[in-house]
Amino acid sequence: MQLFGQILVNGILLGGLYGLMGLGMGLVWGVLKIVNLAHGALIMLGGYALYYLYTKAGIDPFLGLPLAMVAMFVLGYVLQTALLNLIVRSAQLNTLLLTFGLDVVFVYMAQLLFSADFRTINPPYAGKNVTISGVVVPYAQFGAFLVALVLAGLLFLVLDKTRTGRAIRATAQNLIAARLYGVNPKRIYAITFGTGAALAGAAGGLYGIVSQITPYIGVTLTAKSFVIAILGGLDKPLGVIGGGLVLGIAEAMAALYLDPTYTDIISFGLLVLVLVARPAQLLGRA
Amino acid sequence: MTEPLFEVRGLTKRFRGLTAVSNVTFRVAAREIVGLIGPNGAGKTTIISLISGTLVPTAGDIVFEGRHIERLPAYRRARLGIGRTFQVMKPFPGLSVLENVTVGALFGTGGGERNRTRAEERAREWLKFTGLERRMDQRADALGGPDRKRLEFAKALAMNPKLLLLDEVMAGLTHVEVDEVVELIKKIREKGVTILVIEHVMKAIRRLADRLLVLHHGQQIAEGRTDEVLRDPRVVEAYLGKRRQ
Amino acid sequence: MNRYRWLALPIAAAALAVVPWFTSDTIVQYGINALLVATLAQAWNIIGGFSGYPSFGNSVFYGLGTYGTAIAMAQLHWSFGSGLVFGAVLGVACALLFGIPILRLRGPYFAIATLGLAAVMSAITATVEIAGKNIGLILPLFRGDTLFYELSLILLVAATGTVAWIARSRFGAGLVAIREDEDAAQVMGINTTTYKVAALTVAALFSALAGGIHAYWITFIDPASAFDPSLNVRMVIMTLFGGPGTVLGPVLGALILSAVSEVLASQATGVASLFYGIVIVAAVLLMPKGLLDLVQGFRDSGWRYFVDNVRRYRI
Numbered sequence A: 001m002q003l004f005g006q007i008l009v010n011g012i013l014l015g016g017l018y019g020l021m022g023l024g025m026g027l028v029w030g031v032l033k034i035v036n037l038a039h040g041a042l043i044m045l046g047g048y049a050l051y052y053l054y055t056k057a058g059i060d061p062f063l064g065l066p067l068a069m070v071a072m073f074v075l076g077y078v079l080q081t082a083l084l085n086l087i088v089r090s091a092q093l094n095t096l097l098l099t100f101g102l103d104v105v106f107v108y109m110a111q112l113l114f115s116a117d118f119r120t121i122n123p124p125y126a127g128k129n130v131t132i133s134g135v136v137v138p139y140a141q142f143g144a145f146l147v148a149l150v151l152a153g154l155l156f157l158v159l160d161k162t163r164t165g166r167a168i169r170a171t172a173q174n175l176i177a178a179r180l181y182g183v184n185p186k187r188i189y190a191i192t193f194g195t196g197a198a199l200a201g202a203a204g205g206l207y208g209i210v211s212q213i214t215p216y217i218g219v220t221l222t223a224k225s226f227v228i229a230i231l232g233g234l235d236k237p238l239g240v241i242g243g244g245l246v247l248g249i250a251e252a253m254a255a256l257y258l259d260p261t262y263t264d265i266i267s268f269g270l271l272v273l274v275l276v277a278r279p280a281q282l283l284g285r286a
Numbered sequence B: 001m002t003e004p005l006f007e008v009r010g011l012t013k014r015f016r017g018l019t020a021v022s023n024v025t026f027r028v029a030a031r032e033i034v035g036l037i038g039p040n041g042a043g044k045t046t047i048i049s050l051i052s053g054t055l056v057p058t059a060g061d062i063v064f065e066g067r068h069i070e071r072l073p074a075y076r077r078a079r080l081g082i083g084r085t086f087q088v089m090k091p092f093p094g095l096s097v098l099e100n101v102t103v104g105a106l107f108g109t110g111g112g113e114r115n116r117t118r119a120e121e122r123a124r125e126w127l128k129f130t131g132l133e134r135r136m137d138q139r140a141d142a143l144g145g146p147d148r149k150r151l152e153f154a155k156a157l158a159m160n161p162k163l164l165l166l167d168e169v170m171a172g173l174t175h176v177e178v179d180e181v182v183e184l185i186k187k188i189r190e191k192g193v194t195i196l197v198i199e200h201v202m203k204a205i206r207r208l209a210d211r212l213l214v215l216h217h218g219q220q221i222a223e224g225r226t227d228e229v230l231r232d233p234r235v236v237e238a239y240l241g242k243r244r245q
Numbered sequence C: 001m002n003r004y005r006w007l008a009l010p011i012a013a014a015a016l017a018v019v020p021w022f023t024s025d026t027i028v029q030y031g032i033n034a035l036l037v038a039t040l041a042q043a044w045n046i047i048g049g050f051s052g053y054p055s056f057g058n059s060v061f062y063g064l065g066t067y068g069t070a071i072a073m074a075q076l077h078w079s080f081g082s083g084l085v086f087g088a089v090l091g092v093a094c095a096l097l098f099g100i101p102i103l104r105l106r107g108p109y110f111a112i113a114t115l116g117l118a119a120v121m122s123a124i125t126a127t128v129e130i131a132g133k134n135i136g137l138i139l140p141l142f143r144g145d146t147l148f149y150e151l152s153l154i155l156l157v158a159a160t161g162t163v164a165w166i167a168r169s170r171f172g173a174g175l176v177a178i179r180e181d182e183d184a185a186q187v188m189g190i191n192t193t194t195y196k197v198a199a200l201t202v203a204a205l206f207s208a209l210a211g212g213i214h215a216y217w218i219t220f221i222d223p224a225s226a227f228d229p230s231l232n233v234r235m236v237i238m239t240l241f242g243g244p245g246t247v248l249g250p251v252l253g254a255l256i257l258s259a260v261s262e263v264l265a266s267q268a269t270g271v272a273s274l275f276y277g278i279v280i281v282a283a284v285l286l287m288p289k290g291l292l293d294l295v296q297g298f299r300d301s302g303w304r305y306f307v308d309n310v311r312r313y314r315i
């Protein structure tokens, strides 16, 4: 029972992070109607940004996180303005292929610049933890979980309360109508993609604290983010966190009861299951 | 009435909470033109999608030539001889007009004409019939509005359907163009095709339809001979009261 | 002129066939790789170019072909021919097994599912005892680059011939209709499920055969190399670059880009892959219909061709 509690806690802590990954994916998908296959690569880049802020500039990872997010926002904003705005209206096949190409570019840039070695962001408190009635809660993991929740809450508030947030939601609903109300779609798209990249970056940074980063972590994370975004519902930040928790817990359980190599197989099974079961309903709503 | 070509009994479709089509029953005899009318959101397109197999009914039977088809996939129904057009037109955008129509001839009723050269010949005839011959080599996404409607028609006709389901093929056309399409539909009927036509253009429906079926909020509120139905006070209130043409 | 166009293909194939007798070993070895990857591109063209289903998981079929052949030869001591068949059977079985659920998905759903499949397949293989777990397998040694070269060429010609047939057949017209608008295709009488699964299966067959030939040639395989996800990158980009949905585009794209990347790869690892990524991005933006269309379009409208492409879909 205690073991079960431990697994549950592990799953929840990991799940919060997954939720954050799904958030950026879902936001971009919902507003721009682009499924960003480079999302995982953006997560990976965010991880490296935070890694170098910590190792080279000595900034505490949790304090460096906003900086990494700003850098990723700028990257996202520029990408959208320079490239993606050129093809947002084109066939879905083309947007998929373009973001796939970007993914490849980022992965191999990272390989050239940062090498293929495993990196971990290792602050002094990394190994420390607190034990609550027999269940171990590592500080770093718990911190990452809290940050994920805070960011999800912030996104929810921004979308709900600010002018830009409302413009983003209006654009997601109906681009033409939003235009009539004076929304500049190019700018809104760029801000949205920038925000998506910033969220991905944050997730990557936190991932670097609780796990390891290499240039190649992106692909599976893209797939997971996508499934989480579907599980949670594109337009509901808090729902997406819930989707992340589901996947996190499922993976933690699989890791306990099966050989660790099976966790990926379990997530893939879940992925196909979710995909096959949900799209019809989702498309009906879209 | 003679033996119906096809028949719908208790047809119902629910989308989550909303009942888009509720317990609709009607028959269509061979070579008849039946008009399906009703205000926006009445469930007209949904009925066509249920018959063509794009949507699966929540309840009810659809019988075509004496055979239950409500569980058949869309492509099987097309092979039995049911062709449709889409209100939101669905050309194959990257293909030429001729290629678009050739697809109809290659597949469609009875599996179509399996030889590509002969299918292309057949497609050319339908392009002539619909007046699209000059546009044959253009890409479908380069066509203007009226020509797109013609293409939608030609694609369905090339399938050689026994039953043709037309969803607002006249919306947005000028008076002259509407007259052309009315003549076209009459010509199609003369070829022995049965037609179920959704239309908001009253002038056209009056000239075309032998009988009318009126929907309102998914309910069937009237059915019968065109002139009688159009005089029915319930129809006038529900439909014409809101939308005069 | 046009009447004799069909002759170009046999002549080109014959010219390629005599290459080993006139060039060096290095070129022949490069040729084997280029021909096999061209086959993979051509196979991707069937599902991605004709049906419009962006598969990022065709490396799985290649990997299964590789492993099927390797298991048959190294573990069961079968002949190379039987090994190839066994690998092809595995690839085709996988296409049928996963194709039926996955091809029900459209657009991004399909793309992600294939991405996921490709990502976990090497993990799965690494747990299988008979596949040598994560250590891999060693096949019997056979020196004969010329034979492998000719085999690869035959496979590419067969794949291209199949695509040429598809392009003129009723089947191909159905695939293209599915690519252009699947709902419309279905109400016109096309059995979309069967068509898509058939397209994926044919693609899987050629991919698996390419994997089998490569396995015997290279003699050592492990999960990382057999299911190398960067293979997907190459298939997609080569097809896209040459011209998706055309008969010769993928072959041209593959032969040109293989040559370029061979040069780049001698500079630093990763540079070639980076180049591929850049080419995908540039191709989608500037020449979405590939090289063959570019040549035509450039002749008609010069540099405007690129400007028009960039302008077409921008917001």
Ligand SMILES: Nc1ncnc2c1ncn2[C@@H]1O[C@H](COP(=O)(O)OP(=O)(O)OP(=O)(O)O)[C@@H](O)[C@H]1O
Pocket: A284, B015, B018, B020, B038, B039, B040, B041, B042, B043, B044, B045, B046, B047, B087
């Ligand atoms: N796929 C769907 N999911 C959910 N609701 C739907 C779906 N398709 C249609 N509806 C709803 O069902 C109702 C009937 O729609 P339908 O398109 O059949 O109307 P219609 O009579 O064709 O209207 P119009 O004249 O505007 O074309 C509408 O309220 C519509 O919003």
Ligand SMILES: [Mg+2]
Pocket: B044, B045, B046, B087
């Ligand atoms: Mg309608």
